[in-house]
Amino acid sequence: MYRRVLIKLSGETMCGEGSRGFDEKSVQYLVKQISQAVDFGANIGIVIGAGNIFRGEELSNIPYAIADQIGMLGTVINALYLKGVFQKHGVKSVVVSQISNLPSIRPIHYDDINLYFDAGYVVIFAGGTSNPFFTTDTAAALRAVEMGAEVLIKATKVDGVYDSDPKKNKSAKKIERLSYQEAIQRGLKVMDMEAFSICGRYKLPIIVLNFFEDGAILRAIRGENVGSIILPD
Ligand SMILES: Nc1ncnc2c1ncn2[C@@H]1O[C@H](COP(=O)(O)OP(=O)(O)O)[C@@H](O)[C@H]1O
Numbered sequence: 183m184y185r186r187v188l189i190k191l192s193g194e195t196m197c198g199e200g201s202r203g204f205d206e207k208s209v210q211y212l213v214k215q216i217s218q219a220v221d222f223g224a225n226i227g228i229v230i231g232a233g234n235i236f237r238g239e240e241l242s243n244i245p246y247a248i249a250d251q252i253g254m255l256g257t258v259i260n261a262l263y264l265k266g267v268f269q270k271h272g273v274k275s276v277v278v279s280q281i282s283n284l285p286s287i288r289p290i291h292y293d294d295i296n297l298y299f300d301a302g303y304v305v306i307f308a309g310g311t312s313n314p315f316f317t318t319d320t321a322a323a324l325r326a327v328e329m330g331a332e333v334l335i336k337a338t339k340v341d342g343v344y345d346s347d348p349k350k351n352k353s354a355k356k357i358e359r360l361s362y363q364e365a366i367q368r369g370l371k372v373m374d375m376e377a378f379s380i381c382g383r384y385k386l387p388i389i390v391l392n393f394f395e396d397g398a399i400l401r402a403i404r405g406e407n408v409g410s411i412i413l414p415d
């Protein structure tokens with residue numbers, strides 16, 4: 183089992199695949215998946231994307247750096263939304279970020295993160311890496327290392343790593359176990375190369391699983407075989 187886990191959630195977990203905004207049923211499902219992990223006793227950190235609101239690449243009429251800052255603000259919106267629904271359902275959480283000092287957001291302090299976990303809070307990291315030109319996959323890898331996670335779970339729309347994009351190639355084959363090096367060399371685009379590289383450097387395992395498979399996150403945290411795992415050689 184894993185005791186300390188960083189879960190990367192796509193923004194689309196807020197609304198359902200291919201949709202936009204927030205959908206009550208999707209958010210209920212999300213709260214259920216995270217509650218299961220919290221009730222199991224794991225320390226949970228979350229990095230959430232903003233694909234349900236805005237991705238920088240969607241705005242081609244303004245400079246990338248500015249579009250990406252709008253994207254990062256989207257992650258702050260999602261983090262606060264998540265905190266709100268967690269609160270409603272009795273899940274204790276704290277939002278931390280370096281890019282926003284709103285009344286419900288705290289700055290990131292390493293010492294405090296341990297205190298939050300000791301007190302049973304879910305820690306939601308908002309604002310990506312704080313830098314344009316990156317994505318929340320890279321933010322997830324950085325925050326996972328910073329919070330001392332034992333594993334990074336990428337909860338996404340496919341049930342693992344394939345030899346090519348399974349959404350585009352129906353005969354793609356699943357790879358249940360691989361190394362960071364292999365993921366980078368073969369250009370497997372389920373995650374950013376920067377994220378693979380950071381996790382590889384700090385020997386942090388990555389599990390890629392299907393968020394829409396009920397209970398998959400909990401099973402992965404319990405140490406069961408779910409999705410694909412990326413490990414050192
Ligand atoms: N080799 C691969 N194995 C699995 N998925 C892949 C691969 N290459 C591309 N993908 C695609 O990557 C997607 C996950 O990445 P991304 O869209 O960034 O997810 P998220 O929105 O969860 O961050 C999958 O839905 C899949 O279509």
Ligand SMILES: O=c1ccn([C@@H]2O[C@H](COP(=O)(O)OP(=O)(O)O)[C@@H](O)[C@H]2O)c(=O)[nH]1
Nearest residue numbers: 193231232233237238250253310311317318
């Ligand atoms: O460190 C970061 C993280 C995110 N973003 C911006 O925020 C958007 C939303 O993040 P992401 O695409 O990772 O969301 P997801 O696909 O996971 O929902 C990105 O498209 C980028 O524009 C950024 O500039 N720097």
